[in-house]
Amino acid sequence: MARKDHAHPKSRRWLALLLVLGAAVAAIGWYELFREEPQNLDGVEAYYRYGSIGTEQEEGLPYWVWRVLPEVFPQHLPGDGEDAGYAALGVVWEEGEPTPVGFSRKTIGFPRIGINCAACHTATYRTAPEAERRIVPAGPHQTFDPQAYLRFLGDAAADPDFTADTLLAAIEEETELSWLDRLLYRFLIIPRTRDGLLEQAERFTWTDDRPRWGPGRIDPFNPVKFHPDLLALDPAEDDTIGNSDIMPLWAMDEQEGYALHWDGLNDSLTEVVLSGAIGDGARPDSLPVESLGELETYLRDLAPPPYPFDSPDRQMAARGEALFEEHCASCHGPEGGCTGTVIPQSEVGTDRHRLEMWTAESAERYNAYAEDYPWDFDAFVKTDGYVAKPLTGIWLRAPYLHNGSVPTVEDLLRPAEERPAVFYRGYDVYHPERLGFIHAGEEAERHGFRYDTAEPGNGNQGHEYGTELPTEDRDALVEYLKTL
Numbered sequence: 001m002a003r004k005d006h007a008h009p010k011s012r013r014w015l016a017l018l019l020v021l022g023a024a025v026a027a028i029g030w031y032e033l034f035r036e037e038p039q040n041l042d043g044v045e046a047y048y049r050y051g052s053i054g055t056e057q058e059e060g061l062p063y064w065v066w067r068v069l070p071e072v073f074p075q076h077l078p079g080d081g082e083d084a085g086y087a088a089l090g091v092v093w094e095e096g097e098p099t100p101v102g103f104s105r106k107t108i109g110f111p112r113i114g115i116n117c118a119a120c121h122t123a124t125y126r127t128a129p130e131a132e133r134r135i136v137p138a139g140p141h142q143t144f145d146p147q148a149y150l151r152f153l154g155d156a157a158a159d160p161d162f163t164a165d166t167l168l169a170a171i172e173e174e175t176e177l178s179w180l181d182r183l184l185y186r187f188l189i190i191p192r193t194r195d196g197l198l199e200q201a202e203r204f205t206w207t208d209d210r211p212r213w214g215p216g217r218i219d220p221f222n223p224v225k226f227h228p229d230l231l232a233l234d235p236a237e238d239d240t241i242g243n244s245d246i247m248p249l250w251a252m253d254e255q256e257g258y259a260l261h262w263d264g265l266n267d268s269l270t271e272v273v274l275s276g277a278i279g280d281g282a283r284p285d286s287l288p289v290e291s292l293g294e295l296e297t298y299l300r301d302l303a304p305p306p307y308p309f310d311s312p313d314r315q316m317a318a319r320g321e322a323l324f325e326e327h328c329a330s331c332h333g334p335e336g337g338c339t340g341t342v343i344p345q346s347e348v349g350t351d352r353h354r355l356e357m358w359t360a361e362s363a364e365r366y367n368a369y370a371e372d373y374p375w376d377f378d379a380f381v382k383t384d385g386y387v388a389k390p391l392t393g394i395w396l397r398a399p400y401l402h403n404g405s406v407p408t409v410e411d412l413l414r415p416a417e418e419r420p421a422v423f424y425r426g427y428d429v430y431h432p433e434r435l436g437f438i439h440a441g442e443e444a445e446r447h448g449f450r451y452d453t454a455e456p457g458n459g460n461q462g463h464e465y466g467t468e469l470p471t472e473d474r475d476a477l478v479e480y481l482k483t484l
């Protein structure tokens with residue numbers, strides 16, 4: 001009896017000690033792996049460039065692993081090595097920043113990196129090869145190649161050198177890790193990252209036998225359609241090609257009530273913003289709905305930069321304006337009866353692939369996706385054409401049409417058979433006269449992606465409005481379009 005009395009409190013003390021230890025380990029584990037730190041960004045413009053849209057939880061990579069990947073695996077980057085590191089993928093990296101524009105760094109236990117809207121919706125241009133590169137938030141990215149980025153990550157993870165030893169050695173050249181961090185990176189973070197990246201590569205194998213996206217383009221909805229946690233459709237039963245040019249996000253106020261996306265699949269800006277974040281890897285529970293609301297407000301009255309060369313010839317532009325009123329304004333002018341509406345594909349005649357990628361079933365599944373949340377989707381629809389958009393900032397939206405198949409406005413104003421059949425996209429030096437980027441010649445070939453209009457989804461036919469006008473009239477139209 002006495003013995004038992006004696007033993008009892010002792011084992012209770014052990015139990016208490018174990019519980020305290022267990023709680024401490026859990027607390028440290030939580031702190032090291034899951035605590036969320038605010039980002040402290042200064043204002044909405046900084047948030048647009050570097051802020052988290054909630055993708056780090058699900059698809060974020062450990063910052064330090066991400067940071068050293070290009071040094072450890074330069075052989076998996078595209079290009080001839082002239083652009084070192086992530087620049088080889090066409091990202092824009094501002095001096096002194098820890099990440100390129102469009103990449104957010106956020107601590108959730110450990111520093112992680114995710115992408116945000118600016119990864120795709122940020123334009124750059126130069127007025128000459130040696131001129132300073134201008135960065136335009138909300139413009140359509142011309143140089144970033146998201147598909148090459150995905151492939152780089154997948155190839156790195158599949159490389160036998162993707163090991164804790166190799167990566168930790170490279171990381172410790174850049175930063176100092178505590179012994180606990182080293183342990184976590186070695187046994188948890190690096191192996192989990194490798195598995196996650198291999199899984200992601202597996203999820204994109206359907207892209208292997210479809211035409212390349214190339215810089216400035218993505219297939220925007222097939223990744224969402226085929227994601228097992230999103231619309232869960234089967235890529236084996238769907239061989240559509242949705243390759244489409246990135247759109248600008250400036251002056252969104254002007255599009256109030258208009259159909260959004262190239263095919264007008266939704267007319268609610270709020271839904272398009274939230275579904276954009278989900279497409280990029282955010283999940284309902286990590287979606288920063290309030291910050292994304294502020295972003296939406298920011299985009300509403302953001303103005304595109306003016307045409308950067310000598311101011312357009314006023315007299316000619318005035319003549320062009322009259323021609324625009326006559327031939328284009330019904331679809332593209334602010335008062336146009338068809339502006340912001342879907343023009344049937346049978347009428348506009350441009351490539352059908354992007355349109356067919358989005359199906360009635362996809363719209364139905366997206367509308368059913370977030371039923372249990374205070375926000376919801378119910379404006380997704382299936383359409384039969386492409387939207388006639390306002391042409392604000394049209395000079396910086398090259399190459400043109402939904403698939404980016406026509407390099408300049410001048411070419412768009414010619415019959416399809418006279419438009420370039422092959423050209424290079426992704427070189428961001430602007431042509432001083434042609435209303436489009438330089439898309440041919442040695443430099444464009446060296447820095448650009450060879451765009452072949454004969455590939456499925458890349459067709460440059462259709463939209464032959466204005467092509468019958470005499471050369472002087474087409475030149476005047478171009479002069480006017482520079483002012484928009």
Ligand code: HEC
Binds near residue numbers: 280
């Ligand atoms: C990986 C590249 C990428 C990222 C990241 C991205 N977008 Fe987009 N976005 C696109 C492309 C491409 C389109 C055109 C898609 C289509 O309809 O074919 C588009 C279209 C849009 C449109 C429609 C514009 C219009 O005029 O109709 C809006 C609005 C938009 N995106 C907002 C966002 C927001 C907000 C984010 C971040 C939460 C975001 N996007 C992230 C590539 C991207």
Ligand code: HEC
Binds near residue numbers: 387412
């Ligand atoms: C009947 C309606 C209609 C008329 C008239 C029309 N367009 Fe369009 N326009 C469209 C549609 C629809 C698209 C999108 C087609 C696509 O991307 O497949 C478009 C796209 C464009 C684009 C490319 C936009 C971008 O961001 O890539 C430009 C530039 C353009 N139109 C200029 C003009 C000019 C200039 C005229 C007059 C000569 C004109 N359009 C007449 C309906 C029209």
